[in-house]
Amino acid sequence: MTEKCRICLKNTMKEECICIGHKLNEDCKILQGIITLTSIQVLEADPLPQFICHKCHLKLVQLYSFRNLIISSDNELKSLLMKPVILNKNQKTELEEALVQDISIVRDELIRAKTEELNNCEAVNPKKERITLIRAPKVKTPKAEKLVRKYKCHDCEKTFKRLDHLNVHIGYRHSERAFKCERCNKKFARKYDLNAHVRIHTGEKPFTCEICGKSFASASYFYVHKKMHTGLKQVKCDKCECSFTNSNRLQIHVRQKHTGERPYLCELCSVAFVSSSALFRHKKDVHDEKVECPICRKLFSRRVLKEHIKRHREREEGIKRFSCDQCSKKFTCATSRKRHMVIHSGEKPHKCQICDKAFNQRSTLQTHMRIHSQIMPYQCTACTETYRYQHQLKSHIEKQHKTQIISENKLVI
Numbered sequence: 001m002t003e004k005c006r007i008c009l010k011n012t013m014k015e016e017c018i019c020i021g022h023k024l025n026e027d028c029k030i031l032q033g034i035i036t037l038t039s040i041q042v043l044e045a046d047p048l049p050q051f052i053c054h055k056c057h058l059k060l061v062q063l064y065s066f067r068n069l070i071i072s073s074d075n076e077l078k079s080l081l082m083k084p085v086i087l088n089k090n091q092k093t094e095l096e097e098a099l100v101q102d103i104s105i106v107r108d109e110l111i112r113a114k115t116e117e118l119n120n121c122e123a124v125n126p127k128k129e130r131i132t133l134i135r136a137p138k139v140k141t142p143k144a145e146k147l148v149r150k151y152k153c154h155d156c157e158k159t160f161k162r163l164d165h166l167n168v169h170i171g172y173r174h175s176e177r178a179f180k181c182e183r184c185n186k187k188f189a190r191k192y193d194l195n196a197h198v199r200i201h202t203g204e205k206p207f208t209c210e211i212c213g214k215s216f217a218s219a220s221y222f223y224v225h226k227k228m229h230t231g232l233k234q235v236k237c238d239k240c241e242c243s244f245t246n247s248n249r250l251q252i253h254v255r256q257k258h259t260g261e262r263p264y265l266c267e268l269c270s271v272a273f274v275s276s277s278a279l280f281r282h283k284k285d286v287h288d289e290k291v292e293c294p295i296c297r298k299l300f301s302r303r304v305l306k307e308h309i310k311r312h313r314e315r316e317e318g319i320k321r322f323s324c325d326q327c328s329k330k331f332t333c334a335t336s337r338k339r340h341m342v343i344h345s346g347e348k349p350h351k352c353q354i355c356d357k358a359f360n361q362r363s364t365l366q367t368h369m370r371i372h373s374q375i376m377p378y379q380c381t382a383c384t385e386t387y388r389y390q391h392q393l394k395s396h397i398e399k400q401h402k403t404q405i406i407s408e409n410k411l412v413i
């Protein structure tokens with residue numbers, strides 16, 4: 001008996017095939033390896049071939065090892081850039097002497113000017129009558145002169161107004177990261193940052209909003225959230241009439257609506273994002289280890305799985321929290337509502353590149369693309385017939401195999 005290899009599509013003896021549920025190495029299964037390397041969706045229970053040949057298995061192992069080599073080499077090279085620039089004793093002494101000399105010169109100049117002023121006053125008014133001094137009007141220093149950044153970091157060429165700010169920057173960005181997370185081995189320059197990071201693993205959210213009850217693991221996110229309740233949107237976009245509670249939200253808005261800039265690039269799949277938080281979520285959802293849903297057996301990241309299980313429970317209880325403002329139809333998740341809204345707008349953003357036919361849903365386009373290919377993913381278990389669509393297979397079974405033992409569940413659709 002032969003099986004079709006899922007990767008090269010060659011027919012191979014079943015004894016020489018390896019199931020995609022088997023382990024690729026000590027870290028993950030073959031199924032997870034394919035998802036990690038290609039970012040395609042692979043389900044254990046789908047109707048596609050569930051085996052790969054030995055040759056494809058060997059290539060898969062080599063590619064996965066090569067990917068890990070690239071990541072480890074990149075981390076090692078980046079760690080070399082984190083070495084701090086430390087002044088030696090001679091440089092420190094020269095710097096201290098220069099500062100002391102500058103302070104002495106300024107002090108002597110002030111004493112000399114004050115002495116001359118007192119002498120002039122005594123000469124003009126020997127009886128030491130009270131003199132009303134007319135102060136010169138204050139001259140505002142231009143902002144350009146105030147923002148003189150004369151202290152420069154030799155590693156990243158960033159400049160600072162004060163020497164202590166430069167030292168803090170070097171200690172935080174370029175010094176050795178001494179504080180290590182015991183769970184994921186990630187390192188930090190400050191203990192404060194490590195403590196904030198550990199909350200990701202523990203799930204602790206000590207900062208709670210007293211208005212809406214929402215909790216946060218980070219103090220910075222908590223303070224940004226509190227501004228939303230004030231209703232004040234003081235940061236305005238100079239390209240449209242939108243306004244925001246902080247400059248970070250404005251920056252994301254400008255990239256999304258006006259410039260199209262996507263400066264945050266995923267080093268694993270080269271997909272770009274408008275914000276670091278979007279890149280972080282992408283890595284967690286797409287490239288992290290997938291966990292199987294205990295209800296439907298689909299694979300998800302840990303973050304998405306929590307929401308996915310919540311949707312299962314809401315479906316069972318008949319809860320539909322998201323409603324369409326056009327027709328009042330209700331949905332269990334925001335994604336389903338978003339897909340539905342395209343029906344009202346008439347927009348068809350998903351276009352076939354072969355026949356130029358357009359669709360309002362991506363899934364409909366994917367189903368349509370089978371017309372232009374020879375892929376027949378639905379195979380009858382009672383005969384060798386294959387079909388492009390599930391309804392075709394179902395129709396075939398009802399017409400050709402209705403008299404067979406369907407009641408024993410030997411035919412699976």
